[in-house]
Amino acid sequence: MLNKTNIFLVRHGQTTWNAEGRLQGQKNSVLTETGRHQAAQAKMSLEQYEIHKAFVSPLQRAQDTSKIILEDRNVDVVIVESLKEINLGPWEGKTKMETQQSHPEQYQQFWTYPGQFRLPGAESFEQLKSRVVAALDDIFLKEKGKNILVVSHWMVIKTAFAHYTATPLNDLANIPDPKNGAFIVLEKSNGEELSKIRVL
Incomplete structure (x- = not known):
């Protein structure tokens, strides 16, 4: 077991x-x-680490990415509903221009003041943060001393980063967007609070 x-x-x-x-x-x-090449690049970047277990969003793009990363490993994979991307309701499948035209006020909130974002049929960032942090904290609690792969999504990762760095949700725009296939490392010493975040 790792320390x-x-x-x-x-x-x-x-x-x-x-x-x-x-x-x-x-x-x-x-x-x-x-995207498949990016997943293969993530696989290469992670080859130096032993991966003990994986937790993956149920959305197909995350599952397909995890399969590429883990194709040469015998690792248990757990599908976790709470690791899904933010539910954007009527905006899903739409371009930025289309969402700006249909919901100008909510568009401004989403990109500039996400803590105030409210769109009928969609999640708020507070709701997203609540479920994502609960899932990650549960992994930290139950998988102590292990290297864990989590494959998820754009706003999930930004919101998790904001939480663990005590960044207000309205400052999400100041957090760089994670690139496709890129990852951050959340590191916690056993029995302590989160000790380090590395962006790789």
């Missing part, structure tokens, strides 16, 4: 909707060839 717990929090590879500039939310679109 610390590492969560390697990976964003899925590029999808067709990513390439088209469409908001995905909880709808599915398939990995592009670029």
